[in-house]
Amino acid sequence: MTVRVKPDTERLQTLLAEMKQTPPESVTLALREQGVSADDLEQYARAPLDAEELETLRQVVLHAARSGSPDDAKLASAMRVHLDPRERAWDRILRAQESGEVIHAMVTEAVKGGLVVDLGVRGFVPASHVGLGGPPNLNSFVGQSLPLRVIEVDRRRQKVVLSNRVVAEEERAAQRRETMGTLEEGQVREGIVRRLTDIGAFVDLGGVDGLLHVSEISWKRIEKPSEVLKRDQKVQVKIIKLDPSQGRISLSMRRLQPDPWSEASKQLAVGKPAKATVQRIVNGGVVVDLGSDVEGFIPMSELAGRRVQKAEEVVQVGQEVEATVIEIRPRDRRIVLSLRQQEEHQDRRSYESYVQKQRSDDRTTIGDLFGHLFKDMMPAESETQEAGSATQDADREPATETNGKAPA
Numbered sequence: 265m266t267v268r269v270k271p272d273t274e275r276l277q278t279l280l281a282e283m284k285q286t287p288p289e290s291v292t293l294a295l296r297e298q299g300v301s302a303d304d305l306e307q308y309a310r311a312p313l314d315a316e317e318l319e320t321l322r323q324v325v326l327h328a329a330r331s332g333s334p335d336d337a338k339l340a341s342a343m344r345v346h347l348d349p350r351e352r353a354w355d356r357i358l359r360a361q362e363s364g365e366v367i368h369a370m371v372t373e374a375v376k377g378g379l380v381v382d383l384g385v386r387g388f389v390p391a392s393h394v395g396l397g398g399p400p401n402l403n404s405f406v407g408q409s410l411p412l413r414v415i416e417v418d419r420r421r422q423k424v425v426l427s428n429r430v431v432a433e434e435e436r437a438a439q440r441r442e443t444m445g446t447l448e449e450g451q452v453r454e455g456i457v458r459r460l461t462d463i464g465a466f467v468d469l470g471g472v473d474g475l476l477h478v479s480e481i482s483w484k485r486i487e488k489p490s491e492v493l494k495r496d497q498k499v500q501v502k503i504i505k506l507d508p509s510q511g512r513i514s515l516s517m518r519r520l521q522p523d524p525w526s527e528a529s530k531q532l533a534v535g536k537p538a539k540a541t542v543q544r545i546v547n548g549g550v551v552v553d554l555g556s557d558v559e560g561f562i563p564m565s566e567l568a569g570r571r572v573q574k575a576e577e578v579v580q581v582g583q584e585v586e587a588t589v590i591e592i593r594p595r596d597r598r599i600v601l602s603l604r605q606q607e608e609h610q611d612r613r614s615y616e617s618y619v620q621k622q623r624s625d626d627r628t629t630i631g632d633l634f635g636h637l638f639k640d641m642m643p644a645e646s647e648t649q650e651a652g653s654a655t656q657d658a659d660r661e662p663a664t665e666t667n668g669k670a671p672a
Contacts, residue, residue, distance in 0.1 A: 371405045539584065
């Protein structure tokens with residue numbers, strides 16, 4: 265809270281400067297003639313003054329103490345507390361405690377358990393009263409001026425305890441009310457990740473937190489938000505549900521990205537093979553990556569044609585496989601595949617290929633199959649034929665001679 269300055273403060277500063285240069289016989293009388301009361305001067309003295317203004321006031325009060333006027337002596341006695349820096353500091357602290365005024369102080373040191381601040385006297389801010397959220401990095405606040413609320417004062421023991429968290433909470437509540445009035449379902453907003461839990465991330469939209477559920481971070485399955493998000497990260501989110509009465513805001517990141525299922529439905533079909541990579545082995549089967557942030561599931565009963573006790577008997581994480589799509593449920597975003605059926609399809613194709621080859625082999629001739637045997641027999645047959653021809657020639661030769669010549 266800023267101290268409200270009276271309209272005549274500037275004129276009062278000018279008047280005090282003139283009194284410092286030319287001291288009047290009676291300070292009280294001179295002030296009264298200008299329409300300034302002792303209460304006005306005290307209120308001025310309690311306001312934040314710079315070094316020059318404070319020195320001017322001190323000189324005027326010292327002159328009042330020496331003037332010999334009873335009224336001036338009374339004024340000087342009342343003003344003495346406002347001239348001592350420590351007294352001014354304690355007066356400011358006590359008034360802030362009473363009124364709830366927010367005061368600012370510079371952090372001079374980070375110590376065990378909190379921060380030391382300079383109020384003109386030593387002040388202490390416990391670590392639990394520094395900022396909002398989790399445990400703060402106390403060293404990062406050294407050299408900063410913090411808004412503080414006085415929560416405990418013990419002047420006898422020179423003890424002042426303050427809170428920055430209370431002020432931050434009040435500022436956040438005011439900002440929250442303002443921000444809630446501007447939010448609408450369907451809006452896209454920039455936020456800052458403030459806290460990560462197993463169920464999701466809490467995103468600050470400007471004084472108000474919304475829940476980004478783990479299922480709404482990505483189209484791809486994510487076990488923990490910390491896998492893809494970190495504290496103080498800036499993110500673009502879409503408001504998918506808003507309940508101002510309960511102060512609940514549901515957010516989504518994945519709905520700002522193209523739905524991979526629309527493309528998957530074009531590329532995948534029941535009965536067709538699909539290439540996949542084994543992502544993880546779970547109870548009941550295997551989760552596989554089909555690409556483009558689309559996952560599929562292979563039940564234990566579909567891992568092989570034989571009985572399988574453990575999925576590791578058939579596949580390993582990271583292994584690339586080809587499986588047959590046996591079920592697509594777009595509404596449930598579920599794709600079921602089968603290695604068993606893919607294996608059966610491959611066996612069937614191998615069998616059909618074999619049968620086709622056999623049919624092709626049936627069209628060959630005996631010569632194609634046994635021609636080489638006939639070829640090996642050809643030289644022997646030729647020799648037999650040649651021998652037979654020679655014998656016949658020998659048998660015919662004498663007859664030719666007898667017929668050609670007269671007998672002797």
